[in-house]
Amino acid sequence: xxxxxxxxxxxxxxxxxxxxxxxxxxxxxxxxxxxxxxxxxxxxxxxxxxxxxxxxxxxxxxxxxxxxxxxxxxxxxxxxxxxxxxxxxxxxxxxxxxxxxxxxxxxxxxxxxxxxxxxxxxxxxxxxxxxxxxxxxxxxxxxxxxxxxxxxxxxxxxxxxxxxxxxxxxxxxxxxxxxxxxxxxxxxxxxxxxxxxxxxxxxxxxxxxxxxxxxxxxxxxxxxxxxxxxxxxxxxxxxxxxxxxxxxxxxxxxxxxxxxxxxxxxxxxxxxxxxxxxxxxxxxxxxxxxxxxxxxxxxxxxxxxxxxxxxxxxxx
Numbered sequence: 515x516x517x518x519x520x521x522x523x524x525x526x527x528x529x530x531x532x533x534x535x536x537x538x539x540x541x542x543x544x545x546x547x548x549x550x551x552x553x554x555x556x557x558x559x560x561x562x563x564x565x566x567x568x569x570x571x572x573x574x575x576x577x578x579x580x581x582x583x584x585x586x587x588x589x590x591x592x593x594x595x596x597x598x599x600x601x602x603x604x605x606x607x608x609x610x611x612x613x614x615x616x617x618x619x620x621x622x623x624x625x626x627x628x629x630x631x632x633x634x635x636x637x638x639x640x641x642x643x644x645x646x647x648x649x650x651x652x653x654x655x656x657x658x659x660x661x662x663x664x665x666x667x668x669x670x671x672x673x674x675x676x677x678x679x680x681x682x683x684x685x686x687x688x689x690x691x692x693x694x695x696x697x698x699x700x701x702x703x704x705x706x707x708x709x710x711x712x713x714x715x716x717x718x719x720x721x722x723x724x725x726x727x728x729x730x731x732x733x734x735x736x737x738x739x740x741x742x743x744x745x746x747x748x749x750x751x752x753x754x755x756x757x758x759x760x761x762x763x764x765x766x767x768x769x770x771x772x773x774x775x776x777x778x779x780x781x782x783x784x785x786x787x788x789x790x791x792x793x794x795x796x797x798x799x800x801x802x803x804x805x806x807x808x809x810x811x812x813x814x815x816x817x818x819x820x821x822x823x824x825x826x827x828x829x830x
Contacts, residue, residue: 519547520543520544520545520546520547521545521546521547521640521767521768522547522549522635522638522639522640523540523546523547523548523549523639523640523641523642523767524548524549524550524551524552524628524631524639524640524641524642525537525540525548525550525551525552525641525642525644525764526551526552526553526554526585526624526628526641526642526643526644526645526649526650527551527552527553527554527563527567527644527645527760528553528554528555528556528557528558528563528644528645528646529553529557529558529563529566529567529570529606529607530556530557530558530563530566530602530606530607530645530760531602531603531606531607531608531739531740531742531743532602532644532743532757532758532759532760532761533557533566533567533644533645533760534566534570534607534736534739535736535739535740535758535760535761535821535825536642536644536758536760536761536763536764537551537567537570537571537574538570538573538574538732538736538824538825538828539761539764539765539768539821539824539825540642540764540768541571541574541575541576542574542824542825542827542828543764543768543824545767545768545769546764546767546768548576548580549581549631549639550580550581550582550583550620550627550631551567551571551580551581551582551583552583552584552585552624552627552628552649553567553582553583553584553585553624553645554585554586554624554645554646554648554649555586555587555588555594555646555648556645556646556686556687556690557601557602557606557645557686558602558605558606559587560584560585560586560587560588562605562606563606563645564584564619565615566605566606566607566612567582568582568615568617568619569607569612569613569614569615570607570612571615571617572612572613572615572617573612573732573735574732574828575732578617581620581627582617582618582619582620583619583620583622583623583624583627583628584619584620584623584624585623585624585625585648585649586624586625586648586649586652588648588691589646589648589690589691589693589694590648590651590652590655590691590693590694590697591691591693591694592691592693594690595689595690601743601746601747602743603742603743603746607739608738608739608740608741608742608743609742610735610738610739610742612735624649625649625652625653625656625657626656626657628641628649628650628653628660629653629656629657629660629661630660632653632657632660632661632663632664633657633659633660633663635663636663637663637665638665639663639664639665640664640665640666640667640668640767641664641666641667641668642667642668642670642763642764642767643667643668643669643670643671643698644670644687644759644760644763644764645687645690646687646688646690646691646694646695647669647671647687647688647691647694647695647697647698648691648694650667650694650698650702651691651693651694651695651697651698651702652694654697654698654701654702654703655697661702661703662703663703664703664704665703665704666703666704666705666706667698667702667703667704667705667706668705668706668708668763668766668767669687669695669698669699669705669706669707669708669763670687670708670709670713670759670760670762670763671685671687671688671695671707671708671709671793672685672687672688672695672707672709672710672780672782672793672795673685673688673709673710673711673792673793674707674709674711674780674793674794674795674808675711675795676710676711676714677710678710678791678792679710680791681788681789681790681791682788683783683786683788683789683790683791683792684789684790684791684792684793685709685710685791685793688782688791688792688793689790689791690791692782692783692784692790692791693784695782695791695793696781696782696784699780699781699782699793699805699806700780700781700782700805705805705806705807706766706775706806706807706808706809707780707793707795707806707807707808707809708759708762708763708766708773708809709793709808709809710757710759711808711809711810712762712773712809712810712811712812713757713758713759713762714757715811715812715814716757716758716762716812716813716814716817716818717753717754717755717756717757717814717818718740718744718755718756718757718758718818718821719754719755719818720741720744720745720748720754720755720756722818722821722822723737723740723741723744724737724741725737725822726740726822726825726826727740727741729826729828729829730829730830731828731829731830732828732829732830733825733826733827733828733829733830734829736825736828737825740758743756744756758821761821762812762817765817765820765821766809769816769820771813772812772813772816772817772820773809773811773812773813774809774810774811774812775807775808775809775810776797776807776808776810777797777804777806777807777808778795778796778797778798778802778804778806778807778808779795779796779802779803779804779805779806780793780794780795780796780805780806780808781794782794795808797810
């Protein structure tokens with residue numbers, strides 16, 4: 515498929531290993547036409563996120579003129595929470611040290627740049643939001659007409675019917691900026707949610723990460739990131755494999771049939787001392803308002819095969 519005929523996509527991210535893998539997948543997907551990248555503080559600080567995003571784009575061989583736009587350095591209504599443990603390893607990329615990048619960031623702020631992209635092509639642009647939703651929520655607040663012009667927002671976040679990964683109730687992206695998550699889920703554009711309900715059901719085999727790590731080029735680098743990230747995740751969970759959350763969210767754009775979807779309504783808890791950041795989804799009987807579609811099932815083997823195939827393509 516000619517990339518020019520792929521689905522127009524912008525990614526808002528906070529690399530992070532799984533963000534890095536998601537970017538590599540998006541750039542390798544003929545089904546997608548990646549129009550640019552915005553960054554937000556999350557897995558690591560904004561300067562580290564910006565450094566990682568630029569270096570991953572270089573690793574993937576992305577065009578020098580692909581827009582890269584810096585965004586918010588923390589939540590929209592509270593102080594940024596710093597992770598207690600280095601989930602993504604030293605530097606945020608699984609301890610992998612990539613060469614410095616000479617890429618220049620766009621002069622605009624991510625919030626305004628996202629709005630401009632949506633308004634330039636009303637009804638066509640998908641936004642994959644795979645970090646905290648701070649930039650997206652601020653766009654909804656400042657530029658509601660732009661939010662309405664998006665085709666949809668595909669969100670990696672939340673844990674509706676399973677336990678969270680940051681607290682028992684909350685997934686990290688929603689916990690990092692719960693007010694932003696609530697604003698996007700309740701009053702933003704059309705939203706599809708790819709949460710822990712499915713990312714934890716689509717575990718990537720450690721053997722597959724090891725195979726990738728043995729390859730040359732960017733495929734081997736991606737494999738080393740996944741191997742380090744996977745070892746940490748498996749040590750915490752005791753499971754036979756590990757989730758690659760953000761890559762599944764990007765796959766939901768390129769291969770939506772990998773996931774089973776249910777429509778309903780949702781909100782995010784912001785006030786609870788124990789449940790802050792919890793995604794509360796109502797998928798009950800017809801007749802209720804339905805402002806979101808939530809992924810509730812996944813073809814785990816199909817996703818693992820797709821991830822391996824796309825990353826293997828970077829070997830040289």
